Amino acid sequence: MNEGGRIQSSDTSRVSITIGIIVGVVAVAVILYFVVFARSVKEQMTGFDPNRPVPDDATLRKRLTPEQYHVVREGGTETAFKNKLWDNFRPGIYVDIITRQPLFSSADKFDSGTGRPCFTKPISPDVLIEQMDSSNRTEVRAKMSNAHLGHVFQDNTTPTGKRYAIDSIAMYFVPAEDMDQAGYAAYRQYVTPAPAPATK
Numbered sequence: 198m199n200e201g202g203r204i205q206s207s208d209t210s211r212v213s214i215t216i217g218i219i220v221g222v223v224a225v226a227v228i229l230y231f232v233v234f235a236r237s238v239k240e241q242m243t244g245f246d247p248n249r250p251v252p253d254d255a256t257l258r259k260r261l262t263p264e265q266y267h268v269v270r271e272g273g274t275e276t277a278f279k280n281k282l283w284d285n286f287r288p289g290i291y292v293d294i295i296t297r298q299p300l301f302s303s304a305d306k307f308d309s310g311t312g313r314p315c316f317t318k319p320i321s322p323d324v325l326i327e328q329m330d331s332s333n334r335t336e337v338r339a340k341m342s343n344a345h346l347g348h349v350f351q352d353n354t355t356p357t358g359k360r361y362a363i364d365s366i367a368m369y370f371v372p373a374e375d376m377d378q379a380g381y382a383a384y385r386q387y388v389t390p391a392p393a394p395a396t397k
Contacts (some may be wrong), residue, residue: 244380245297251342252295265294268364269344272330275364276372277312282365284308288373288388290320291363295342300324301361302387309360313347314368316361320387337361384388 258266267273277283282291291301291314301316307314310344319325321341327349330336337346352360371379373388 268366274343280365282314289370293339313362317355317357
């Protein structure tokens with residue numbers, strides 16, 4: 198209670214406690230928001246869920262870099278030998294930057310001498326669409342996300358007779374040692390060749 202217009206120490210303590218509680222509640226709310234937000238972003242940005250909707254254009258413009266967006270949505274092309282995956286030959290899988298769907302395996306990657314990531318075949322033919330583009334080349338697109346990936350060419354030096362020349366920037370590489378944690382354990386069969394049958 199105030200005496201002579203002065204605030205007593207008990208009133209000051211109550212005000213301080215109230216302010217402290219409010220600050221504490223706000224801090225907890227902010228922390229919870231960022232924990233939930235971070236988990237949501239992680240779920241969107243890692244692993245592959247075939248039931249996850251393909252992000253709309255506005256979301257992709259926010260999520261992707263301008264260079265990534267230019268390639269996957271505007272059909273851009275990276276500069277040869279100046280991209281991050283052309284000389285990467287570590288075991289692992291290459292996934293679509295939009296959906297995280299596995300597209301190619303390191304087991305099928307080879308050095309074509311062209312300065313681009315090249316593969317003899319995709320993980321499954323069902324994950325790609327091949328169509329003629331305006332330059333009369335066969336364009337390769339991810340079937341699920343409709344992302345422009347690159348082009349496929351006839352190449353008699355490969356076991357399949359094909360060379361899939363793919364833009365690094367259209368993919369993420371998941372190293373073999375991270376595949377289980379990243380939710381790609383089921384795709385290990387595409388990375389590690391099957392063991393030879395035992396001889397009697």
